[in-house]
Amino acid sequence: MTMVLPVVHNLPQIKTCKPTPINTFTGIPVVDLSDHTHASKNTIVNACKEFGFFKVINHGISMNFLTKLEQEIVNFFKLPQQEKDKWGSPNPFGYGNKNIGLNGDVGWLEYLLFSTNPQLLSLNSKSIIPGGIQESLWILVNEYVTAVRNMACEVLEMIADELHLEARDKLSKLIRDEKSDSCFRLNNYPPCPDQLQETGNGRSVIGFGEHTDPQIMSVLRSNEVSGFQICLKDGAWVSIPPDPTSFFLNVGDSLQVMTNGRFKSVKHRVLAADNLKSRVSMIYFGGPPLSEKITPLSSIMEEGEESLYKEYTWSDYKNSAYKTKLSDNRLENFLK
Numbered sequence: 001m002t003m004v005l006p007v008v009h010n011l012p013q014i015k016t017c018k019p020t021p022i023n024t025f026t027g028i029p030v031v032d033l034s035d036h037t038h039a040s041k042n043t044i045v046n047a048c049k050e051f052g053f054f055k056v057i058n059h060g061i062s063m064n065f066l067t068k069l070e071q072e073i074v075n076f077f078k079l080p081q082q083e084k085d086k087w088g089s090p091n092p093f094g095y096g097n098k099n100i101g102l103n104g105d106v107g108w109l110e111y112l113l114f115s116t117n118p119q120l121l122s123l124n125s126k127s128i129i130p131g132g133i134q135e136s137l138w139i140l141v142n143e144y145v146t147a148v149r150n151m152a153c154e155v156l157e158m159i160a161d162e163l164h165l166e167a168r169d170k171l172s173k174l175i176r177d178e179k180s181d182s183c184f185r186l187n188n189y190p191p192c193p194d195q196l197q198e199t200g201n202g203r204s205v206i207g208f209g210e211h212t213d214p215q216i217m218s219v220l221r222s223n224e225v226s227g228f229q230i231c232l233k234d235g236a237w238v239s240i241p242p243d244p245t246s247f248f249l250n251v252g253d254s255l256q257v258m259t260n261g262r263f264k265s266v267k268h269r270v271l272a273a274d275n276l277k278s279r280v281s282m283i284y285f286g287g288p289p290l291s292e293k294i295t296p297l298s299s300i301m302e303e304g305e306e307s308l309y310k311e312y313t314w315s316d317y318k319n320s321a322y323k324t325k326l327s328d329n330r331l332e333n334f335l336k
């Protein structure tokens, strides 16, 4: 007789040396966005080189608005399964449950993945008309995407100043472009039964497996439930304490290439919630137009310095990236 195991046993797990507390990292650079001094721009650039990751405070997005949006998201994920399934399976946009992408990755989460450009937010053909998903959620998501896109642009302009690029909007214009190929993701990580019953077997269930983000810059916001980790330069995985009042920004593969490897596209992952509450996160991924050539910025190249990467467009990269598994090194195919 074959025994049917609960679905969680089929999910990837990693060794975490539990029950020893997970390595919490308190050294993440913090950028005050109300401060546009040279020092602040320098903090961003150094953070992009050292970690590919930093925290943003004083960003001007009201906590009241964030709480309202989070409540709408929680309400969406509380809908009966058959209601949510109406927006799946993601291809790549729509509602997904445990399956991530199309190449066999799984995690302990459910999510909604949207395509976004400055004009249009869409989930899939069924919901291009606002009202396709609950209208209240739709309206708030649109407002949120506009706000975080502006935040990402502001940061990219501070980077351009600090790197002395020929134009302040050299990077930001790529994600402001009406053809910008950006996306937005709402993730819900319910409490994981195995994590809650953890008896010290030294393993954690994976919520979202390790990966780098393909785009230019990602902006993450979550509730107070932990689980998010980044990989430091020495290969150590560290936990980032959640902060619902702040945003976490990370460098994506495209910005790594545009800086010829100076900025690091940070490897990150999420461990399933070992909490009675779900982790709820939202991530905006700012990407360039499909036809954009992704190549090192000529003004930062030293004399005689050669590109580490082959010439390619964002469309070439995407075609290749969407055939890969989460943990694959997607830039490998484009190394010279």
Ligand SMILES: C=C1C[C@]23C[C@@]1(O)CC[C@H]2[C@@]12CC[C@H](O)[C@@](C)(C(=O)O1)[C@H]2[C@@H]3C(=O)O
Pocket: 092, 100, 101, 102, 103, 105, 113, 183, 185, 211, 212, 213, 214, 215, 285, 321, 322, 323, 324, 325, 326
């Ligand atoms: C396994 C995959 C999921 C992903 C597409 C891919 O084939 C490889 C990149 C993955 C990723 C990671 C960051 C973002 O969450 C995402 C939306 C993206 O742009 O690249 C996901 C893709 C996805 O979930 O479809």
Ligand SMILES: O=C(O)CCC(=O)C(=O)O
Pocket: 185, 187, 208, 213, 220, 222, 228, 268, 269, 270, 281, 282, 283
């Ligand atoms: O949900 C999170 O906290 C992070 C998820 C993530 O890295 C992603 O969706 O690319």
Ligand SMILES: [Fe+2]
Pocket: 211, 212, 213, 268
């Ligand atoms: Fe990510």
